[in-house]
Amino acid sequence: MDKDSIKGFIAARAAKELNDGDVVNLGIGLPTLVPNYLPEGVSVILHSENGILGTGPKPGKEDAQPLYVVDAGGSPASADVGGSFIDSSVSFGLIRGGHVNCTVLGALEVDAEGSLSNWIIPGKRVPGMGGAMDLVVGAKKVIVAMEHTAKGAHKILTKCRLPLTAVRCVDMIVTEMGVINVTPEGLLLTEINPEFTVEQIRDATEAPLRVSENLKSMGG
Amino acid sequence: MKTILTPAEAARMIPDGASVMVGGFMGCGSPHKTLAEIKATGLTLICNDGSMPNGPDGSDYYGVAKLIHNRQVRKLITSHVGLNPEVAEQHNAGTLELVLVPQGSLAEMIRAAGAGLGGVLTPTGLGTLVQEAEHVHSVVEVDGRQYLLERPLRADFALLSGHLIDRRGNIWYKGTTRNFNVVMATAADIVIAEAEHIVEAGGIEPENVVTGGVLVDYIVDGGCADG
Structure with missing residues (x-):
């Protein structure tokens, strides 16, 4: 698979986790592809933490109002039919209050306990946490959707080495190699992309990885 | 006017x-x-x-x-x-x-100041670098759950x-x-x-x-x- 099809493959699998009517917040990058792969009959309410509940399609150049309606990345956005604009306090009240069913986001590192690092590389990149810390603490389900390694370097670790975004917050990791659930006993491989073997996935994963007795194929 | x-x-x-x-x-x-x-x-x-x-x-x-x-x-x-x-x-x-400051905490610290509250108890930032920041008063336990006590801003x-x-x-x-x-x-x-x-x-x-x-x-x- 090339880079783009890997991203689409991961996004498509993450999309299967969403239920009709879910309120969902998507991180930047790969997670923004998730709505393109929603299963038939599933429609979700997208939350943009800067102030849209019910984010609509990306507006065309003529409809864009870049001074007035943007998403959490600062790019032109729209409110869907039935959507609303909210202020930051209400927006994060929805997040922390458990009114967001699911967030799908990327990671620099995630570990065997489900702790997540995705906001800072000390001495190199200090972009800030933005809304990420609130999202992974508040959303009912936290899905990390990312490539399994960073050009071969492990990202799924025994213990995160970078500063944490939150402790024990991740429920599920979806990569091009498989689907991993975070359980009290550690990481559990529940689905495998048939292009890979369990051994290959274990090699690409620093954390100990148990394999589910009902290991399924990740295809499609 | x-x-x-x-x-x-x-x-x-x-x-x-x-x-x-x-x-x-x-x-x-x-x-x-x-x-x-x-x-x-x-x-x-x-x-x-x-x-x-x-x-x-x-x-x-x-x-x-x-x-x-x-x-x-x-x-x-x-x-x-x-x-x-x-x-x-x-x-x-x-x-x-x-x-x-985490975005939600920032909004709520400002809201607390404007609403006359003495602080904000939030689970956001627990166990992270944020816990050590100047705007955090302490870690507080309420009914068995831990929170950061964020100062009003x-x-x-x-x-x-x-x-x-x-x-x-x-x-x-x-x-x-x-x-x-x-x-x-x-x-x-x-x-x-x-x-x-x-x-x-x-x-x-x-x-x-x-x-x-x-x-x-x-x-x-x-x-x-x-x-």
């Missing part, structure tokens, strides 16, 4: 070294005309983010990015600076103090932007521009709201007033950005 100022008159009220809250998210909903006139230096700036260069309005430095570019900010309290590389440059050079000035502001200071926001403007209106000694359109009292239906005029001290005639 509120006093109506020009952007330059409003900007002159802000002295060197003042703490200033500025509404907006990546510049969307910031009081751009007033920001462009601010000459004060050594500011403590409280804003969701460091905004970005190359604004959609054609500006080289959008919103608060102008103040950062001109080195008028000594300390920045914010949640995200990833789109403005000048923040990292100045921070690494030791000329800009940077305090990163207020400022000398709040600079807001509204699409419609009536002569009593009532504000209606367009699109996603309400963001931090709503909470900041409650948490500063002097609140200055820049209007794209000033309308007569009653020009905004009571149901549509988002920020009540009692919170606003001065209105700036900002002129309209969308013609």
Whole structure:
């Protein structure tokens, strides 16, 4: 698979986790592809933490109002039919209050306990946490959707080495190699992309990885 | 009726070294005309983010990015600076103090200050670097659950932007521009709201007033950005 099809493959699998009517917040990058792969009959309410509940399609150049309606990345956005604009306090009240069913986001590192690092590389990149810390603490389900390694370097670790975004917050990791659930006993491989073997996935994963007795194929 | 100022008159009220809250998210909903006139230096700036260069309005430095570019900010309290590389440059050079606060905590710390609360208990940031930050009072356990006790956050000035502001200071926001403007209106000694359109009292239906005029001290005639 090339880079783009890997991203689409991961996004498509993450999309299967969403239920009709879910309120969902998507991180930047790969997670923004998730709505393109929603299963038939599933429609979700997208939350943009800067102030849209019910984010609509990306507006065309003529409809864009870049001074007035943007998403959490600062790019032109729209409110869907039935959507609303909210202020930051209400927006994060929805997040922390458990009114967001699911967030799908990327990671620099995630570990065997489900702790997540995705906001800072000390001495190199200090972009800030933005809304990420609130999202992974508040959303009912936290899905990390990312490539399994960073050009071969492990990202799924025994213990995160970078500063944490939150402790024990991740429920599920979806990569091009498989689907991993975070359980009290550690990481559990529940689905495998048939292009890979369990051994290959274990090699690409620093954390100990148990394999589910009902290991399924990740295809499609 | 509120006093109506020009952007330059409003900007002159802000002295060197003042703490200033500025509404907006990546510049969307910031009081751009007033920001462009601010000459004060050594500011403590409280804003969701460091905004970005190359604004959609054609500006080289959008919103608060102008103040950062001109080195008028000594300390920045914010949640995200990833789109403005000048923040990292100045921070690494030791000329800009940077305090990163989770976005939801920042909103709620400001809301707490404006609502007369002694702090905010939030699970956000527990077990992270945030726990060590100056704005966190302590870790508190309530009924078996742990929280960070975040201090309230207020400022000398709040600079807001509204699409419609009536002569009593009532504000209606367009699109996603309400963001931090709503909470900041409650948490500063002097609140200055820049209007794209000033309308007569009653020009905004009571149901549509988002920020009540009692919170606003001065209105700036900002002129309209969308013609």
